Amino acid sequence: MWRRTYLLLLLIRVYFAVSPSYIHPDEIFQGPEVIAGDLFEYRNVRTWEWTVAKPIRSVFPLWPVYGLPMALLKALWSREGDGLVSPTAIYYTLRVVMFALCFVLEDWAIHELVQSPRKRKNAVTLVASSYVTWTFQTHTFSNSVETLLVLWCLVLMQRIAGPSATPSSPVDEKPAIGNDAVPRRLFVTAGLALGFLLLLPHLLNRPLALIAILVSATFWLFVAIATDTAFYTGPAATTSFRALFSYIHITPVITPINNLLYNTKASNLKQHGLHPHYQHLLINLPQLLGPALLLLAPWPLQRSSFNVDGMLHNPRLTTAITGAIILSVIPHQEPRFLLPCIPLLLTCVRLPDNKTWRKRFWIAWGVFNGLLGILMGIYHQGGIIPAQLNMPNTITTSLLNTNSNAKHVDVHWWKTYPPSLYMLGQPLHHPTTNDIVEIHTDPLLGANKSTLLSSLTRKLPPCNDQESLLTKFTNALSNNNPTQVLLAAPFSAFRPEYFASSIPSISNFTFTLPTDSDHGEENGKGLRLTHLETYRRHINMDDSDFGDDGVVPTLSRVVGRRGLGVWRVERECAMPTGEVIGE
Incomplete structure (x- = not known):
């Protein structure tokens, strides 16, 4: 026995x-x-x-x-x-x-x-x-x-x-x-x-x-x-x-x-x-x-x-x-x-x-x-390692799906431990041009929403600056933006107060994260997050807030909405006619 x-x-x-x-x-x-x-x-x-x-x-x-x-x-x-x-x-x-x-x-x-x-049997069994x-x-x-x-x-x-x-x-x-x-x-x-x-x-x-x-x-x-x-x-x-x-x-x-x-x-x-x-x-x-x-x-x-x-x-x-x-x-x-x-x-x-x-x-x-x-x-933080090991494949798929010629990809890790860089392996080559794609990893750790939005929007072309909205729309269609921005974050990090209406369902992986004028969005609706990958075995205990939110709501958010997602981030700019890019 x-x-x-x-x-x-x-x-x-x-x-x-x-x-x-x-x-x-x-x-x-x-x-x-x-x-x-x-x-x-x-x-x-x-x-x-x-x-x-x-x-x-x-x-x-x-x-x-x-x-x-x-x-x-x-x-x-x-x-x-x-x-x-x-x-x-x-x-x-x-x-x-x-x-x-x-x-x-x-x-x-x-x-x-x-x-x-x-005693040895008990000791070995306990250990x-x-x-x-x-x-x-x-x-x-x-x-x-x-x-x-x-x-x-x-x-x-x-x-x-x-x-x-x-x-x-x-x-x-x-x-x-x-x-x-x-x-x-x-x-x-x-x-x-x-x-x-x-x-x-x-x-x-x-x-x-x-x-x-x-x-x-x-x-x-x-x-x-x-x-x-x-x-x-x-x-x-x-x-x-x-x-x-x-x-x-x-x-x-x-x-x-x-x-x-x-x-x-x-x-x-x-x-x-x-x-x-x-x-x-x-x-x-x-x-x-x-x-x-x-x-x-x-x-x-x-x-x-x-x-x-x-x-x-x-x-x-x-x-x-x-x-x-x-x-x-x-x-x-x-x-x-x-x-x-x-x-x-x-x-x-x-x-x-x-x-x-x-x-x-x-x-x-x-x-x-x-x-x-x-x-x-x-x-415990179980999605970070597989997400980082698979990141070159995720980026390749994103470049192919958007027909993008981007040579730089900025991956922002939010509400997670910092990922290892050696896990990215050899330099990534663009699937169509064969140029080297530079992958920049930006660990935001436990930054608040404002810091997240500043970090993301800094790498995206604005909706209200230098170029007309029509030019922005044309560039978006032709995918001439030299940089793609990705976000890796646990689902539990997106709190209800971040959204104008109800928080998106975990089954609705693609959603818009509202911004404000502080981030240059006078002519924009916010940031559109397009789902790329999901890693369900992920719980971020460092984002728990039992004191302010209570035990049951915190567990419902951290455990109930467990998982790590990877999204492509783009501005959702409003056209003069009221149309929205990407919709």
């Missing part, structure tokens, strides 16, 4: 791994976007973390996880021709890689960390049935990589100094700890307590083992600094080993120190949002653990049946709690920062012995993870 349950949970994990939900922009812009741009020379966005004078993102842990799969894809595709890989293949390959790493390394680590066979494992761990988050590193640091420590450890050569497994300790900063916050409490007393009695770890850590630290220095310095540092050593000696790029210095300044963190220090413990942990958190609380549902596996002497629990407390000191707190703590805490839960309470827990646990899994793993 347990094996069948685990197999079912594994299939669920596979399904969510290949479902293109979009949990947070960092899953793209902190790794895949930059690496894909370097390997394939696709257009890409380097966010401020990569471009500031003292960069805070290290490429050292990214290349093995993202760069190696991309390099293998490039090697395979090079046999087919130009060596450029489809962005769709890149995206889904990385998601499959993250699933494989999660399935192999995370589950393997849980098997080793939990010694008791009975495998958590929506955090289904979604966050199968996405390309650096925090997901941190989770695996922390788990395997604990595994190696347990092998060295745990109760079941066996005498071994000081260089057998100790150097691997130095390798795991260097790449990510979370080892410092989550692993130092364990290192001092568990490993250090053991190593003091075995100085050769301590020396092996220090040598390994020093070596990998040097490799990390050399990699980051070469990456950020550019070709000048890669001409020879002497040049690289010179840059390391004079201007080394040490991203963990830059990261630490940046995050210790409240003025910097204000730009990303400040949270109370209790955010992690009182809001984020319940959001990630749900009912399982009750079994870690000091007040049991049934004291006689409640127990925490070695609460006072459990290195997994010690590491998780220590890491959460240290991360709580930093005022910028997002749930994904706690990802390394989640599997550790789930391995510490012992289910109630009472069958009734156990059944109630499993029901609550299933409902909680089912709902959050569907939301975060399928619908």
Whole structure:
């Protein structure tokens, strides 16, 4: 029965791994976007973390996880021709890689960390049935990589100094700890307590083992600094080993120190949002653990049946709690920062012995993870990735349907996360003229209606300026406008107050968005949005407004009108005779 349950949970994990939900922009812009741009020379966005004078993102842990799969894809595709890989293949390959790493390394680590066979089954089932494992761990988050590193640091420590450890050569497994300790900063916050409490007393009695770890850590630290220095310095540092050593000696790029210095300044963190220090413990942990958190609380549902596996002497629990407390000191707190703590805490839960309470827990646990899994793993900003991957086809279809010779296409993304640029792939060629069509991506994020209209109308020829209405009408018919304007936005973003009459039905994808004189519409009726594509698996929770609109109206708008649409935007100019262009 347990094996069948685990197999079912594994299939669920596979399904969510290949479902293109979009949990947070960092899953793209902190790794895949930059690496894909370097390997394939696709257009890409380097966010401020990569471009500031003292960069805070290290490429050292990214290349093995993202760069190696991309390099293998490039090697395979090079046999087919130009060596450029489809962005769709890149995206889904990385998601499959993250699933494989999660399935192999995370589950393997849980098997080793939990010694008791009975407790191990419960721990593996809890981790495998958590929506955090289904979604966050199968996405390309650096925090997901941190989770695996922390788990395997604990595994190696347990092998060295745990109760079941066996005498071994000081260089057998100790150097691997130095390798795991260097790449990510979370080892410092989550692993130092364990290192001092568990490993250090053991190593003091075995100085050769301590020396092996220090040598390994020093070596990998040097490799990390050399990699980051070469990456950020550019070709000048890669001409020879002497040049690289010179840059390391004079201007080394040490991203963990830059990261630490940046995050210790409240003025910097204000730009990303400040949270109370209790955010992690009182809001984020319940959001990630749900009912399982009750079994870690000091007040049991049934004291006689409640127990925490070695609460006072459990290195997994010690590491998780220590890491959460240290991360709580930093005022910028997002749930994904706690990802390394989640599997550790789930391995510490012992289910109630009472069958009734156990059944109630499993029901609550299933409902909680089912709902959050569907939301975060399928619908959360779920239309952005497929829309961007399909954008070249959408643009080609629009150009053909309008018989347009446009060489520029401006795509405005409104009320969405910013899309990845590497997913646009190779330069698009016009379907009839074969000229290169420049695609400009403009992420408007959560801009209001006025900003949206200003951005759209700025790229469209006006109805009341320089040319007569007849000329405008002639140009519209001949499609001589050198630019096409597209809008990608969730249906829920179009509120009733945006329209003169009732809001268009979701089945009526083509509609007119009224404007005003502030946007040069004295002789126009507004902006006509012609539907091109629809992606129904999309919910934008960031546009929720429960305080002003109420719970039911907000859910009716955000969930009831779920989906992402792509429209071609044109002015709807009135002819002198009263006719309307396009109707």
